[in-house]
Amino acid sequence: MALEHAILVSLLEKPGSGYELARRFERSIGYFWTATHQQIYRVLKRMENDGWIDVRDVPQQGRPDKKEYSVADLGRAALSSWLQDPIEPESVRHDLAVKIRGAAFDDPTSLIREVERHRQAHRDRLAHYLAGEARDFTPEASTAGPDGPLDAERELQHVVLRGGIAYERMMIGWLDDVLATLARFGPAR
Amino acid sequence: MALEHAILVSLLEKPGSGYELARRFERSIGYFWTATHQQIYRVLKRMENDGWIDVRDVPQQGRPDKKEYSVADLGRAALSSWLQDPIEPESVRHDLAVKIRGAAFDDPTSLIREVERHRQAHRDRLAHYLAGEARDFTPEASTAGPDGPLDAERELQHVVLRGGIAYERMMIGWLDDVLATLARFGPAR
DNA sequence: CCTGACATGTAAGGAGTTACATGATTAA
């Protein structure tokens, strides 16, 4: 389980509320770890009980009040310990690949549309990542800002983003290959 | 849920027992969908109850008897219906990316070893995939054999394998990038 | 007044993981 650890990393980068965390999991952290607000609130509660994080009630004007969480010493230690633990290369689950092999036993025309849809989704994500890279990681967008992270933190965020970019490019190329294969073998049957 | 559907595809490609399915999930199907024998037996029982698959007791010599499963009409229909259903591009979970961003808040030396270990695992998998491709998908290894799948089935298996190969190559390249980044920014702190 | 963004939760059910459990046969 790494949701707790993903939350710890995010809170170390910047303290925030459950709601804010949920939004980060739709954006930057979501590039490599997804979580819904339901999961996040539940885990935050557990982490608070375990003394991993501290809460601070923040009254707000013009908005509902929020609880701002930050990492406690115990949480930092838990993260550190997890970082030392070796993990196994992750197991994959690609519904689309199941469908592609299943297409041999069914009419593939609907699969072609599905693959095109996925290719477009990956193109959109790639464009989104590239825009984020241009915005946050060009030499001009330096760490000089008031909230800008330190060099190492920033570089590590960048290399993870580059991984997302490489992944989307690979997927687009592969889905092109899939479509070419379906075009050659699908209708000919 | 696609485990049921992955099992249906596998049984359509070739009927077999729960044990044989578990082994396939360590090999070809496991490239894009993992499952343990515990899951498989549980799901097989449910699929049998639902009339998706048929069972046949196969007495064996020199081995324990086995139950050979094959896809029934209801199962074929269920697969067909699932193939028509659009699915969302899958959500990712990359522990390693969490660790990389977490390395900004901890000593990165153990992470370097971890990344090197993962890179080796991906190199091994790539070699394994390439060997499988050479064995099963060169022009010489044609469909002429007694158990060889038909052209479309074979081509679709091949394009999924090419996806696995592209994925491993991408990962190896990215992990090289990660190691270079850690070398530049890790020890300098 | 109504919509949308902000903010925080509960409940039920499905899926996956880990540990436990049994038993046959073959080869070293």
Added chain:
DNA sequence: TTAATCATGTAACTCCTTACATGTCAGG
């Protein structure tokens, strides 16, 4: 006799998903 492979399962627990639920405040 011991290990390895074949073969099939149960139980407990954790995790994730989906649906439901409530409420504030700003702007049109």
